[in-house]
Structure formats: C-alpha cells, structure tokens
Amino acid sequence: MLRLAPAITLSLLLIPLLAGLIGTILPAFGYLEAIGGTALGLDGWRVLFAAPGIERAVWLTLASGLLATLLSLLLAAGFCAAMAERPAFPRLRSALALLLASPPSTMALGFAFLVMPSGWLVRLVSPWLTGWDRPPVGLATVQDPLGLSFVAGLLLKEVPYLVLMTMAASAQVPVARTMAAACALGQPPALAWVKTVFPQIYPQIRLPVFAVMAFSLSAVDVAMILAPGQPPPLAVIATRWFADADLQRYFPAAAAAVLQLVIVLGAILVWRLAEIPLGWLGRRWIERGGTSPVAAFVVRRAADLAALLVGLGLLALAAMGVWSIAGIWRFPDLLPAEWRFGLWLREGGPVLATAGTTAIIGIASAALALVLALACLENEARGGGRPATRSLWLLYLPLLVPQIGFLFGVQVALIRLDLDGTLVAVVWVHAIFVVPYVFLSLADPFRALDRRQIAAAAALGAGPCRIFLAVKLPILLRPILIAAAVGFAVSVGQYLPTLFAGAGRIVTLTTEAVTLAGGADRRLVGMLAVLQASLPLAGYGLALAAPALLYRNRRDLAR
Amino acid sequence: MTSRRSPIVRHALGLAVALAALIGSPSGSQAREWNEVLAEARGQTVYFNAWAGDPQTNAFIAWVGEEAEERFGVEVEHVKLTDTAEAVARVLAEKSAGRDQGGSVDLVWINGANFLAMRQQDLLFGPFAQDLPNWRYVDTTNKPSNVIDFTVPTEGYESPWHMAQIVYVYDSARIAAYDLPRSMPAMLEWVKENPGRLTHPTVRDFLGATFLKQALYELAPDPAVLQEPATDATFAATVEPLWAWYDALRPHLWRGGREFPANGPAQRQLMSDGEIELYAAFNPAEAAVAIRLGTLPRTARVYVPDGGTIGNTSFVAIPYNAAHKEAAMVVADFLLSPEVQARAQDPEQLGNFTVLDLAKLDPAQQALFERPADAVAVPTNQEMGSMLLEPHPSWMTRIVEAWEQRYLP
Numbered sequence: 001m002l003r004l005a006p007a008i009t010l011s012l013l014l015i016p017l018l019a020g021l022i023g024t025i026l027p028a029f030g031y032l033e034a035i036g037g038t039a040l041g042l043d044g045w046r047v048l049f050a051a052p053g054i055e056r057a058v059w060l061t062l063a064s065g066l067l068a069t070l071l072s073l074l075l076a077a078g079f080c081a082a083m084a085e086r087p088a089f090p091r092l093r094s095a096l097a098l099l100l101a102s103p104p105s106t107m108a109l110g111f112a113f114l115v116m117p118s119g120w121l122v123r124l125v126s127p128w129l130t131g132w133d134r135p136p137v138g139l140a141t142v143q144d145p146l147g148l149s150f151v152a153g154l155l156l157k158e159v160p161y162l163v164l165m166t167m168a169a170s171a172q173v174p175v176a177r178t179m180a181a182a183c184a185l186g187q188p189p190a191l192a193w194v195k196t197v198f199p200q201i202y203p204q205i206r207l208p209v210f211a212v213m214a215f216s217l218s219a220v221d222v223a224m225i226l227a228p229g230q231p232p233p234l235a236v237i238a239t240r241w242f243a244d245a246d247l248q249r250y251f252p253a254a255a256a257a258v259l260q261l262v263i264v265l266g267a268i269l270v271w272r273l274a275e276i277p278l279g280w281l282g283r284r285w286i287e288r289g290g291t292s293p294v295a296a297f298v299v300r301r302a303a304d305l306a307a308l309l310v311g312l313g314l315l316a317l318a319a320m321g322v323w324s325i326a327g328i329w330r331f332p333d334l335l336p337a338e339w340r341f342g343l344w345l346r347e348g349g350p351v352l353a354t355a356g357t358t359a360i361i362g363i364a365s366a367a368l369a370l371v372l373a374l375a376c377l378e379n380e381a382r383g384g385g386r387p388a389t390r391s392l393w394l395l396y397l398p399l400l401v402p403q404i405g406f407l408f409g410v411q412v413a414l415i416r417l418d419l420d421g422t423l424v425a426v427v428w429v430h431a432i433f434v435v436p437y438v439f440l441s442l443a444d445p446f447r448a449l450d451r452r453q454i455a456a457a458a459a460l461g462a463g464p465c466r467i468f469l470a471v472k473l474p475i476l477l478r479p480i481l482i483a484a485a486v487g488f489a490v491s492v493g494q495y496l497p498t499l500f501a502g503a504g505r506i507v508t509l510t511t512e513a514v515t516l517a518g519g520a521d522r523r524l525v526g527m528l529a530v531l532q533a534s535l536p537l538a539g540y541g542l543a544l545a546a547p548a549l550l551y552r553n554r555r556d557l558a559r
Numbered sequence: 560m561t562s563r564r565s566p567i568v569r570h571a572l573g574l575a576v577a578l579a580a581l582i583g584s585p586s587g588s589q590a591r592e593w594n595e596v597l598a599e600a601r602g603q604t605v606y607f608n609a610w611a612g613d614p615q616t617n618a619f620i621a622w623v624g625e626e627a628e629e630r631f632g633v634e635v636e637h638v639k640l641t642d643t644a645e646a647v648a649r650v651l652a653e654k655s656a657g658r659d660q661g662g663s664v665d666l667v668w669i670n671g672a673n674f675l676a677m678r679q680q681d682l683l684f685g686p687f688a689q690d691l692p693n694w695r696y697v698d699t700t701n702k703p704s705n706v707i708d709f710t711v712p713t714e715g716y717e718s719p720w721h722m723a724q725i726v727y728v729y730d731s732a733r734i735a736a737y738d739l740p741r742s743m744p745a746m747l748e749w750v751k752e753n754p755g756r757l758t759h760p761t762v763r764d765f766l767g768a769t770f771l772k773q774a775l776y777e778l779a780p781d782p783a784v785l786q787e788p789a790t791d792a793t794f795a796a797t798v799e800p801l802w803a804w805y806d807a808l809r810p811h812l813w814r815g816g817r818e819f820p821a822n823g824p825a826q827r828q829l830m831s832d833g834e835i836e837l838y839a840a841f842n843p844a845e846a847a848v849a850i851r852l853g854t855l856p857r858t859a860r861v862y863v864p865d866g867g868t869i870g871n872t873s874f875v876a877i878p879y880n881a882a883h884k885e886a887a888m889v890v891a892d893f894l895l896s897p898e899v900q901a902r903a904q905d906p907e908q909l910g911n912f913t914v915l916d917l918a919k920l921d922p923a924q925q926a927l928f929e930r931p932a933d934a935v936a937v938p939t940n941q942e943m944g945s946m947l948l949e950p951h952p953s954w955m956t957r958i959v960e961a962w963e964q965r966y967l968p
Contacts, residue, residue, distance in 0.1 A: 034655020053967030118832035135834045137755030143818045229761060229818055231967050240763070243645040247680065250648075327853050331833035340853065350621065415656040421663050503663050504638045504645060505606060515641050518821030521614055521854055522828055 002382070005375035009439075010391070012372070013398055013432050016410050021261075021401070023409020027254035035247050044251030048259065051252065053231030061233040061263060064147035065217030068154040069271075072212055075155065075309065076162035077198055078302025080170075084179065085189035086303065092310055099313040100160040101485075101536040103493030105514050106529045107156040108225040110316025113323070113522065115141045115149055118331045120319055126332040135331050143228045150227035154219060156313045158212045159306055162205065168444060169204035173197060185289065190299050195286045207392065211399040213271065214264045218402030221495040221514045234260050238404045239496065254408065261405035268400065317533055323526030343523050351512075355531045358492055358508040361423065362535065365430040366487035369438035370480065376439065377446040378468055395439055398432045407500040414501060421503030429501035430491045438487040445479035446472075474557060477550065481543035489536035509535070593692055596885045601632035603886035607875075608646035609668035611639030612822040615848055619909050622902075627893055633886045638664070641822075642764075643673045650682050650878045662880030666887040669876045671709040671765070672952040674717055677876065684877040686715025687888055693895035694718070698916030704872040705914050709949040710786050717874035718891040721903050721911035723841040724870035724946055725773055725863075726938065728827075728849075732858035733836060740837075741864045743777040747804060749837070750811040756836040758813035758820060758829065762962045766823035768955045770839050771962065773869050775801045775954070776947055785950035789957050798961065809966070816966075827854055843943060844910015846936040851907065860936050867945035872914060901927035906937045 026032065030041040048054060083089045099107065114120050118135035119142075126132040142149045175197055182192035218235040227233050232240075234256055241253030285292075323329070327338030393400075410429060414420040449472060457467045473480070495510050502511075513528040551557040605627075611617050617637065624635030640646055646667045653662045669677070677683045688694060697719060699706050705719040706712065729739065740749040750757045760767035776782050778800040784793045809816035813835050820826050826838035827845070831854050840861070842848070849855035875894065877887045893899060897920055900913040917925050930937065 032655060035651060052963040056968050116832075118834050135832060137813075138815060140814060140817070143814075145817060229821075243642055243648050247648065247651050247676065250651075328856070330831065330856075412652060412656060415652055415658060418658075503649060504608070504640065505636065505663065507639060512639070515611055515639055516614075518825040519612060519614070519828070521824075521852065524614055 002375060002379045005372065005379045006391075009372040009376055009435060010394055012428070013435055014394065016413070016429065016432060017398055017401065017406055019413045020406030020409035023412045024254050024257050024261075024406055025409075027250055027408075028258040030251060032250055032254075035250060037251060044253075044255040047252040048255040051237070054237075057231040057234050057237055058259075058263070060147050060228065060231070061217055061235070061260075062267070064151050064154075064227065064233065065213065065263075066267065068151045068158065068216035069209065069213040071151065072155050072158035072162055072216075073209055074298075074302050075159045075306040076166060077194065078299050078304075079159065079163050079306040080166050081190040081193040081198075081299050082303035082306075084193045089303070089307070092307060095310045095314055096160040096163055097540065098317070098537070099156060099310065100164060101489045101540055102157075102313075102317060102533040103489075103510055103536070104153075104157045104219065105221040105225065105493070105495060105510055105517070106320065106532045107313060107316055108153045108222045109513060109517060109525055109529050110318075110320045111149070111153050111156060111312065112142050112225055113319045114312060114316050115152075117141060120315065120334075123332045123334050133332060142226060145228055147227055147233075150223060150233075151216075152309075152312075153222050153226040154216050155309055156316070157222075158216065159309055160313075162208060162212060163306075165205045165208040166201055169201045170197070171444060171448075172204060173200045186291075188291075188296065190303075191292060191296055194295065194299055199282065199286070207396045207400075210268050210271070211396065213267055214400050214402055217264050217267060218260055218404060220404065221510070224514060225517050234263070235402060235404045242408055257402075257404045257406075257408060260402045264400070264402050264405075317529075320526040320529035320533075323522050324530050326523055326526070340523075343527055347524060347527065351509075351527060351531065354507055354509055354512055354528075355535065357506065358510070358532075359535060361426055361430060361498075361506070361508065362488040362491035362539075364423075364427045365434045365491045366438065366484045368427065368431050369435040369487045370442075370484050372435055373439040373442050373483065374446075374480070377443060378472075381446070381449075382464060395436045399436055403496045407496055411500040411503070414503075420501065421505040423506065425501045426498055426506050429497040430494055433494060433497065434487040434490050437490050438483045441483040441486045442476075442479055445476060449475065474551075477557070478543070478547045481546055482540075485536070485539040485543040488539040492532065492535050591690075593690075596888055597631060599885035600883070600889040603883040604634040604636055605665045605883055605886045605890050606636050606638050606663060607666045607668070607890065608638040608640055608643075608649075608664050610641070610643055611637070612641065613824045615852075615909055619903065623890070623893065623899065626899075627890055631886075631889050631893070633889050635890060643667065643669055646878075647673050647677055647682070650677070650880065651680065653880055654680075654682065659880050661882040662878055663882070664878045665881040665883045666875050666877055666890055668720065668873060669717060670871060670874050671949065672955055674708050674713075674874065674876065675711050675952045677878070678711070678716060682879055683716045684879045684881060684884055685717075687877065688713065688715040688718040688891070690715075691718060691888065691892040691895060693892050693897075696897065696915045696919045697895065698914060698919075701916065702872070702914060704870065704946075704948065707948075708872065708874060709955075710951040713874065717876035718895065719914040720873045720875050720894050721900075721909070722870060722872055722914055723911065724843060724943060725769060725839055725841060725868035726843050726845060726861040726943075727837055727864070728830065728840050728845050728855075728859060728861050729837050730830070730856060730858050731860045732856065736862070739862055741862075742866065743774045743804060743864075747808050747811075750808060753836060754811045755813050755815075755834075757811070757838070758826065758835050759839060760822050760826065761819040762959045764822045766839065766841055767819060768959050769841070769869055771801065771805075771958050772950055772955060773839070773947075774804060775950075775958070776869065777864075777866055778804055782947075785954055786948065788951045789953040794954075794957055794961075798958065801958075802961075802965065830859075831855060842910055843912065843938050844906040844936075847906040847934060848910055850936055857935070861938055863938070863942065863944040865944070867947050869949060870946035871949045873911075897924040897927060904928060906931070906934050910937065 027037065028044055030037050030039060030043055079089065117139045122135065178196045179192050182196040183189060187195060220235045220239050223233045223236050231237065238253050238256035238260060241249045241256060325339050325341055326336035327340035329336035411420060414425050419425040453471055454467055457471045493510060495514050498506060498508050498511050509528050509532040513525060513532055516525050519525060547557065607620065609620060620637045627633045627635050646664050650662060650664050697705055702722065740746040759770040762768050762771060775798065779797045784797055820829060823840055826835065827849055829835045830838060843861060846855060846859040846861045850857055850859055875891050877884055881887055897915060900915050903909045903911045904913050917928060
C-alpha cells in the first residue's frame, strides 16, 4: 500500500491537470460539442487576436509578471543578505510569516485602500500637508496603466515566500563557514552572502522562483483588484470570457487560456536560458573580488524596499481591520468618525457560515495533503523507490502551470463525473495546489530525522510502523503541524479553483471577498478580509502552540 | 450562504415521467395543479443564481430564503454571481456534458441579453410564468416591461420580480438642485467644471452599458429605431452623436476615463470616499438605502433628468435542466406575492418598485405599499419622471463592442 503512495499522489495531482489541459486546449482549437464546436479550426484564435486591447493585455501580462518576478527575487535576496548584518531584519521574520499566511486577495484589498487617491497614505498627509480636502484627481495609484500597483501587490506575497524558501534552502548549505571565509577575505557580511551563499542556494530555489513567475504572470484575483482593467491582464480576460453571456466566447476564452500557458512556459524557458550568461558574468564578478560599492548599494536598497514592503503589508492588513468596524469614514479623516460594530452583528451569521465552509475545505485538503506527503516520505525512507527530489518538478507542475490554463477543462470533467459543485470536488482541486506546498514544507525535516533514534527504536524491536507512529511522528509534530498550517493557508487563499470546481455554489471567504472587492461597501469587504487573514493565522498559531501544550512533560519535544 | 453537500438528486421515475409529460406537453395546455407543485417542492433546495454585487439585495434574498423554508419547506441557496452570464455559461457547460436533468442552476435572476441568449439556445424551461397563482396581480398593461424584456416578448419563460429605473445620485450638501445636469449635454458641461468627479461602471457591467444607452436615447436623431434590432446601417447613423459626445466627455471622467468601477454599487463607495460627486444607479431608493447603511451622508438625494430615464424589469427564469423546477416555481411565485413585493419596495429594505398592479390588490394588501411618512431621499412617482423602454439587446451588445474598439488602447 505504502509503495503506491507516490503513484497515488502524483495521479491525484496530474490526472486532473492533464485532463484539464486537454479540456482547455481542444476548445481553443474549436472543439466543444455542446456549442456546436465539432470541427477543428483557428476561429477562437482569430477572435482572440482581434479583440480590442489584446496586444496591450499581453504586454501588460508580460511586463508586470516579469518585473514582479525579478523584483521579488532581488528583494528577497536583499532581505536575506541584510539578515547577515542588520539586526532589525531577523526581527522582521514574524511579520513575514504574517504576510505569507494571508491570502493574496486579502493583501491586495488592503493594499488598494492604502495607496488609492482617497486611501490611507494620502489621508495621512492631508489636508495639513497637501491642502487636499478632496481626494486628488488624476493621481493613478491603483490600477495604474503601467501595472505598478499590481506588481507591488504581487510582491507583498512573493517576497515573503521567496525569503522563506531561501532560508529553508540555507539549511543545505554550509552558510557559517562560507560566510566566515568570505568575510575573512574582506567582504562586508551582506555582500559576502550575495557573493558566496546565494550562488549555492539559487539552484535550490529555482523551482520556487518559477512558481512565483507563473503566479505573477497569471494571478487573477490580485489582478482584478489592482491591475488596470481597460484592458486587464490576459488571465483576467480569459476568466471573464469563460463566464461570458455569449457562449461562443468559450473558444477565444480557451485560446486565451492556452496563450497564457504558452506565455508562462516561454517565460520559464527564457529565464532558464538567461541564467547561463548571467551565471557566467556573476562568477566573473565574484572571482574579481574587491568591495563592489554599487552592488553594496543595490543590496542595501533592496533590503530597505523589502522592509518597506513588509511595513505596507502590515498596514494593509490593519486597514481592512479598521474598515470592518468603521461607521462613516470620509476623506480626509485618518480614522472613522464613528465606529460601528453592527456589521459584525448583522452579517456575522452568514459570514461566519462562509468562514466555516472555508475552514472545512482548508482542513480537508490540508489533511489529505499531509497523509499523502507523509506516506510518500515514509515510503522513500523505507527505500521504496528513488527519492522524490528527482521527481520534484512533477510535484511542482501544478504551481508552474497557470490555473486558468487547465481549470476550465477540469470543470467540464467534473460535470461529466457529476462532481461539480460538491465539497469533494473543491477539496480535490484545492489539493492539487496544497499537496506541493505541504510536501515541500515537510520534506526537509523528515529527511533530516536523526537516524540514530530510529536505529535505537529498531534495536528495541519496534517494527517500521511502530517506529513511524511512536518515534517519527512525535519528533516531527511541529514540522507536521506547520506543514498543515501552510497547506491550510494555501487552500484558504484559492480563488479560481473554488470558482471552477465549486460551480459557483461553494462560497468561501476568498470568492466572496473578490466578488465584493469593487463593491458598494468596503466595510463588508474589510470584515471578509479580516476573517480571511485570521483563519490561516489561527492555523499557524495552533501549529506553534500545540507542541508546547502536548509535550508539557517532555522538554526536548516541546521546542 | 453556506453550501451543503448537494448530491444531484436523481428524480424518482414517476416524477421524471411527470416532468417529461409537462415539458413535452403543448405550452400551457395542462398546467399542473399548484397544490401538486407545492407538494413536489417541499424538501427541495433551490439554487438561486443571482448577481451579488449589491449587499442589500443579497440580504433580501437571504430573507426570502428563510421565509420560503418556513412556509413551503423550500430551501434557497443564493449562488452569488458577479455577472449573470456565469449562470448562462454554467447551464451551457452542463448541456455540453449531456446533463439534461438534475442541473445545478434552478433559478436565475435575468433579463435582456442573457434572457435572449438562453432563449435562443433553448436553455430555458417554460412557459411557466402565467401558471403562477400570483401572476394575476402582475401589471401587464401599464408596466409593459413585465412582459416585453428589452423588446423581446417573455412568453412565460421568465417571471417578473421587480422594476428598476435609472436615477442619478448626488449629495445635496455639495451640489445645489439648480446646478444639477438635467440632460446628457449638460452632463458634459458639468464634468468640464468638475473634472474627475463623474464616472460610470465599466461598459461590461449592465449599468455601465445602460449609462451609454441612456446617452444614446437623448442624443440619437431618432430614438424609435432603438426598439428594433440594430443593423449596420441604423447603428452607424444612430451612434455617431453618442461617440462625439463621449469623446468630449471621457478625458474629464474619474481617472481620466482610463479606469472604471466594476459595477453600479462600487460607485457608492467612490462617492463615500469623495472621489466622485455624481453617479447613476438603477434603484430609485439608492440614496435612501445608502443613508440607512451609513455609506452616504444624510444629505444624499436622487434625481431623474428632464427626458426621463431607461427602466426595465428584473425577472427570474428556470433553466431547462433545473433539478428542482417545482421549488423554483414556488420561489418565483413567492417573489410575486404582495407581501414580498411590498417589502422589496420598502426603502428600508431594497426600495425596488413593484411589478404588481396595485389596483388588483385588496385594500389590506394595498396598505402594505404605503410610503413611510419619514422616508428620506425616496423620490415620488412624479419626481421619477417618465420611464424609457430598454432598446433591443443587440444595441447593448454593439455599443459595448464599439466602445471597446474605440477606447481600449
């Protein structure tokens, strides 16, 4: 049974992925029987490329996606380099975790309110400094034509993620010795980290960087809130067309989804190719030695930007909290003129019910992912097949394929199976994205288990199952809970998968918040966002608190 | 709001036969006894797919659900849509997968282009509207939009729910009544003096498109052509003055006319933020509702320009493959009951004008519709002016396409 774990896991992930891709690619070339598409052709593509604003949409997708990827890597590296010499930075780590736990749409909603012309930052300096008693006209700070606010909204999620991944990868690298050697050669700590540690870590965070790239190029919920809308990025266009009243829009919608797929895969390829000359140049630069004042300056500013970003992220979360209990709150007041808790009382019931649905889906998909990941890792530990590291990119595949590129096909397949709109379907589709994160989060601690304890248990006559239950699980309780919290947070944040698999019937905090994002009452959105952020946080809190409670009498396990 | 597991209930054979007989029967000849429908409906759950951009409407649907559960044993699940087309697309996806029974959409809030699309694709169940007991109260003479939806006869395939009419919302503390722009050309002058303080929802939103249609009504050489399907010739001649006007207007709109709010209610938040000073809404009680909720100041008011504004009726329809047709009919009928209609018209709730003919009601029922004496910011019938009929859906489709061709970079 255990030996089947990797196969089961991969098929659970990859079968829907493949079926979804086929079910999206066929309509892109004109095949969808239900609406009379029985002949293969290129009409969908013609409509797509004739659509007004499509060039700009593609350009916007590429520009904002690549810029977000480059910046998030730069800022994350700057942050990690600064950890080596600036005492404030290690203290920012818990704030990073807070941003990481919050769903992308929560961050985007809060950030939008921060930077909009009538938002918090302008109110902070109005009217006493700016003289504005009305929001300024002609200040495009959200949905700006260049997509800069969209990029910033993406960075809020991606920089924490890459920092975390970099730290995780640091465990595999002799950081202390490398740094000592580099510093002895006269490099300041931050530059020492950039020149000697980062090159060793980069190959290990390559897949996370690609995941960031796929997300940046195809994020729908963040784009709906922050990106320009006339035209929006390609993924939003595809999402919109899939839901168009004109049913013939399915063909160009599928074509747009396939184009999105091509863009992401192409970008990954180009990035991979660009690594070769850049790596060569980088090595020349490192070997040259010296002090590199320009690089020092860039690293320092990147770290400052990362810190600023963390601050903005926290403010964004706070803003949504304030909105949820605001009464009348007009420009340029920094705080509401009156507080109203009525919304929580009035909407509390239905919204809490939605929160319940969200939590159930999150717990179920995280639990499923946990079982699968543990089974795969245990199987690997017992010598059942090659280590999963080699097929890691298979696990990563769902994170590298843009969601819009296969979810429509998944929806059609689910309808055929009579599963659409059921919790089972939503949990399954969430699991496609939750499993990779859970597995990645759990793999290193599991493989780093002290073999001597296992040997001791075996010497005392315990079989593999008993060792797993009585030795490995208790020792791994903390990483297991953290992996579960990661999975839960990923599930809570899912927008498109919930929309497509839930047939619109399964409502979560995220679908609700994105639906109402541009809505009539920011207080309701604030309330949803607060709950959206607090669910994963509660998950992390439990994960951190539980070992100490469970192991009150075993000091070394309670850490 | 929550979703329970809803395994697709396979109809018992007997019911399937009855349904087949019903669908196969010549239209309206043998309407089932209402008692039979009520009995079938008990215990069913209606998946009511309705646009969810407006929190008040969502709350109202939730109330309807509670009442329906109590009175008829029918549960209502509000499936929240950002665009009605999502439901159309879903029914289509089901048809493509061959699910001709037990579909996931039972009832859909619909009108105009979406109705036409579903009718043309044979995606609707019916005719059923005339068979509803409360149909007898519906005003089919003075409110022609109850039976003619965007010039398309409803033929019993959708049942009216409430009326809507365009009004403009403003803050009387900021703009004096005599300064209000009372025509589209005046609107252009106003926005030149107040740059950035006017917007309209994105043209993909029905209210955004309606804003353009409203302008078209006022600027077209011959508005009568709007009641016919648009042809290349009539369209080109009719919209020319509209684009001339809009070219002049756009640079002065909020955010330079480069970005637009996602939907009508989103403008309310912009007004509350002070970013805009004037906006179009589809509900005469918009200001009253916003005041009650504390999103707009107590001085918010609405007005209708001199030439009148476009109005229409919102309907509910049942897809051909709905799993719970009986319960859907019960809900459609309940929405037409004088009590529910009166509650919907109450500015404390929705402020949506009723589709009923009050003359057909008994005095006790009529009393339900009396305006509260202290209703603030609710326009009188006189202030509402004349209601203009919706153009044929083809106008909306073409205007939106032409707008995108012209103004998307």
